[in-house]
Amino acid sequence: MALAPGDDLEPLMAGSGLSATQSAVEAARVNAYARDMAAGDWTWLPPNARSPIIVDRAGNIMSGHHRLVAARLAGVDVPEAAVMRFPGVTSRPSRPWDSVAVV
Numbered sequence: 427m428a429l430a431p432g433d434d435l436e437p438l439m440a441g442s443g444l445s446a447t448q449s450a451v452e453a454a455r456v457n458a459y460a461r462d463m464a465a466g467d468w469t470w471l472p473p474n475a476r477s478p479i480i481v482d483r484a485g486n487i488m489s490g491h492h493r494l495v496a497a498r499l500a501g502v503d504v505p506e507a508a509v510m511r512f513p514g515v516t517s518r519p520s521r522p523w524d525s526v527a528v529v
Contacts, residue, residue: 427499428460429453429528436524438498445486445520450527451495459496470508478510486520488512 431453435446462468469475479490487494490509497504 428457429495429499431529433528434524435495435526435528436522438495439523442494442498443485444481444494445484446491446523446526447486447488447516447518447520448491448526449521450529451492453528455492456496456499456528459493460500463496463500463502468502470505475508479504479508480510480512482512482514482516484515484520486516486518488516488518491526 429451433453435451439446459468476493477489479493480488481490482488494504
């Protein structure tokens with residue numbers, strides 16, 4: 427499965443317990459990440475990991491939208507150690523997944 431521009435993210439992200447705070451994700455970037463994740467070529471944990479995924483206490487994604495969508499697309503679990511929990515709530519407005527554009 428691959429994302430294409432114009433796809434609706436709601437079915438893919440339903441049940442994740444997370445809300446988006448950005449208005450768009452790039453299909454090509456998500457697909458590239460998902461391919462690497464599905465192939466086992468993705469490093470979630472230090473020392474070679476990418477930046478942590480940051481989620482506030484309300485479940486709003488502050489950083490890591492592309493990686494989280496890619497993980498769902500690839501059917502892989504994100505290790506809890508790869509997620510940094512922000513103790514507060516972001517000031518960025520959250521949005522439902524069906525309002526996040528796939529470009």
